[in-house]
Amino acid sequence: MVALSCTAVFFYCLCLATGSDVDENFRLSTIRAASAFTLGIMLFLGRKVISAISESYLTCIQIAASIALLLALHFGLADVLSIALMALIVLVTWEDRGYLCNCLTMRHMHTIGLLSFSIYMWHYLIKFIAKNDWELYTGLPLQSSATGSIFFVACLIGLVIPVSVWSYRFLEMPTRKWISLRLNSLLETKYPPKWQLILAPSQRKKKAFLYWPFIK
Numbered sequence: 001m002v003a004l005s006c007t008a009v010f011f012y013c014l015c016l017a018t019g020s021d022v023d024e025n026f027r028l029s030t031i032r033a034a035s036a037f038t039l040g041i042m043l044f045l046g047r048k049v050i051s052a053i054s055e056s057y058l059t060c061i062q063i064a065a066s067i068a069l070l071l072a073l074h075f076g077l078a079d080v081l082s083i084a085l086m087a088l089i090v091l092v093t094w095e096d097r098g099y100l101c102n103c104l105t106m107r108h109m110h111t112i113g114l115l116s117f118s119i120y121m122w123h124y125l126i127k128f129i130a131k132n133d134w135e136l137y138t139g140l141p142l143q144s145s146a147t148g149s150i151f152f153v154a155c156l157i158g159l160v161i162p163v164s165v166w167s168y169r170f171l172e173m174p175t176r177k178w179i180s181l182r183l184n185s186l187l188e189t190k191y192p193p194k195w196q197l198i199l200a201p202s203q204r205k206k207k208a209f210l211y212w213p214f215i216k
Contacts, residue, residue: 008035118164
């Protein structure tokens with residue numbers, strides 16, 4: 001654990017000193033993954049600290065950290081700062097207390113959470129495709145025009161959300177069900193229920209035949 005912590009500190013300090021993005025150097029991808037893993041372990045080990053903080057203080061920290069994170073992302077500050085703020089938000093929302101956690105339990109936020117993986121998987125591809133021909137078809141520059149940027153983001157959201165809904169219903173959920181069924185069948189084969197171990201092989205077949213209409 002000490003070695004992982006030193007590696008994480010070294011990696012993030014290196015990113016701060018060089019002013020480079022965390023994912024910019026592919027040669028350090030293993031160290032980057034180890035650093036993120038270490039950060040997750042540290043959050044898990046330090047989760048009990050939150051129990052001593054009142055809900056009102058947690059709310060203040062949650063709001064302040066969220067605003068700081070949005071500003072850091074908007075102004076393109078160092079990735080290390082954004083990572084630290086994200087880790088802080090995870091820590092202060094660990095026990096589902098505070099105003100931010102109450103907001104996340106709303107129906108619309110829950111729906112976004114369900115679609116979050118699909119949105120994450122599709123948004124960059126759609127953005128990459130749309131960005132190449134945006135100025136050609138709309139005539140609105142992205143870098144120098146606020147109108148063009150706002151319109152681009154609106155169109156991007158309008159494309160990403162329907163594609164993510166379709167992906168969640170027809171790709172993600174069927175795939176998860178298929179994997180779950182495969183894993184369950186493998187586990188049942190390797191670790192059969194205790195009542196099957198008691199029965200003789202002929203009795204197992206008879207038992208399965210008698211109950212097969214009720215097995216889904």
